Amino acid sequence: MEENSNQPDWSISELYEKSWEIIKKNKVLWVFGMALAGAGSSFSSFSNSSSNFKDLINPSSSPLASPASNQISQVLGAAASNPNLPDIGQIILILPWYLYLILGNMAPILASIPWYLYLILGLEILALVILGYTISIIYSVWSHASLIQGVQKALGSEKLTIADTSEKAFPAIKSLAFLSIVPSFVIVGVGIVMSAVFIFLLTLGGAVFKIIAGLLLAVWVIFFLLALIMLSLTLIWSYREVILRQKPAMEAFKRGYYLAKKKLWSMLLLGLVNTILSAVVTGIPIVVAFGVVVGGFLSLSAFKDLAVVLIILGTILFFVVIIGLTLLGGILNAFKTSVWTIAYNKIAKKYG
């Protein structure tokens, strides 16, 4: 794993400055950044029971109403002192048994339903899952491709529009989908098989054999983790090879691996800085809101009025943070994509 020991190909501060300039001027990139963030959760939100529910504008979450704090403290105080209400520990212990009893009682009812209805239901759920997964993959790669295309256009000082950027991303969807699924699938598949083999070997033979098998398993786990890291780094460049140089998937993957080997330590450092930035920017607001809510609950017994105010304030803050994080997540995604794209432009020709 070589690295050019002369002048570094990039400096993090330069990448960050340029990226910030691009992101500030091109709000279209924020939109694709939010789409990329949303693509990760699109699988869970996909629903095909009626297409119309997607057509309607999502209702905005309304801020909590603020009832009189006296009323709330009375209710909370009453709840805390009511001996007839079960405590949370009791509920957690009872719940599985309760579910078991309910299902036990419902077994004759469920058994009376024809088997083919269960079969059709199972097939529909399976189809939903597969379709949802497929759509989430396409959504993710399309938004990623659009973001990279948009950044490249912005670097060339071109005007960005959703229509043009999206149009340029379409041809890359198939290759990117291949890159996002197949290499991960292969590595994880091999990882699972090898881990199973080593765990099986652990159950055989005497103590010495077990120790050797255990050591081999530990080495294998480390190797597997390194392979995953290398895959992530490879895909960063591979995606850009597909989108910006229109390379086919396998060729882009090989080239991405070559570049990742060349710039391994620089990439790891840049990735670490990006991660710290994301954690700080997104984590601090969450921690503050969460802290206010937790502080409210902790002071419930001693300072009821203050606790109520803190809980209400913290909950409102939490909702504001969630909404703000949607936008912030988009900007962060666009920023990080821009950083990597500028870095790619710096090394692509040099190691061509």
Place this chain on the structure above:
Amino acid sequence: MDNNRNASFGLRFLATITEFFIFLSMHLLFWFFLIQSSSISQFFYNFILYLVVLALSPLGLLHSLLFTYYLGGTIGKLVTGLKVVDRLGQRLNFKRVFFRQTIGYQFSSLVFGLGFLSILKYENKLAWHDKASGSKVIVAKNLWMLSAVLAVIFFVFNLYLAVSVLDKAFTSPLPGEISEMFKSVGKSQIPAEESTPSALPKLRVD
């Protein structure tokens, strides 16, 4: 009014509302018959049927894709006289239709549906999903009055169904049977020494 002009936010919203009421009526009709089940076992049979035929079925997606591809729009758009076409006014290819009706709508739903509201902002009246998929919605025929009438009719019908369902829910014997089932479970909620799975109270099944 000139036809083949880009459809306004109001017309598209009307089409959406009409379509929503039409599909809602199907769900409420099912619930209307569901709540009239004479026993718990019949209720669960009908409920599974509801899941299979409507709630979890691919009918919604198929309607969205096939209607848009072959007829130029979903039911709401058709009765409002709207049509989905590409930028040159031609029929969209199936890949674009699929993208528009699935990923496109999710894209427009970002940040509380900002993508839909962009129809109001821009003169060309394109939502984000239109821009992303290279499509536009035009007024092929002036049928907005028909759509408005259908919306009102289905709204009233849905209201009647909803009230009937709620009324049946409070008067039918089913809620009583279901609460009996939970009560009998509740009486054996903490596992005592003598309480084994084989000693569970049996529910009366029709």
